[in-house]
Amino acid sequence: MKKPAAVWLPENIADGYAIQAWSRGEADAPAQLRAFRCIVEEIAGTYAMSFDPESDRQTSFAEGRRHVGRVIVGITKLNLGTIPEAEQRIAARRTPTIRKGRPNG
Numbered sequence: 001m002k003k004p005a006a007v008w009l010p011e012n013i014a015d016g017y018a019i020q021a022w023s024r025g026e027a028d029a030p031a032q033l034r035a036f037r038c039i040v041e042e043i044a045g046t047y048a049m050s051f052d053p054e055s056d057r058q059t060s061f062a063e064g065r066r067h068v069g070r071v072i073v074g075i076t077k078l079n080l081g082t083i084p085e086a087e088q089r090i091a092a093r094r095t096p097t098i099r100k101g102r103p104n105g
Contacts, residue, residue: 010042039069039072040072040073044066045069046072046073050062050065050066
């Protein structure tokens with residue numbers, strides 16, 4: 001079984017500098033893209049195989065990392081204009097209705 005590193009470090013030190021600059025709000029556009037790609041592709045392992053034939057636990061851990069990456073990628077592809085409309089539909093479903101004189105929902 002492979003032992004995970006104590007600290008998740010990018011393979012390329014320039015990616016680490018880009019992530020640090022991004023976290024301070026000082027990264028230019030190329031550094032932001034570099035940090036994003038490193039986080040999604042390398043650190044989260046979003047597109048990597050998560051199955052570890054030697055350990056269900058390692059597989060589960062890798063799937064958790066992949067999930068974070070997939071959520072981040074999903075947010076970048078989400079049409080944010082649809083969120084208020086979706087919230088209104090959800091709120092409408094929660095509006096109680098009255099059936100046979102009693103609230104339902």
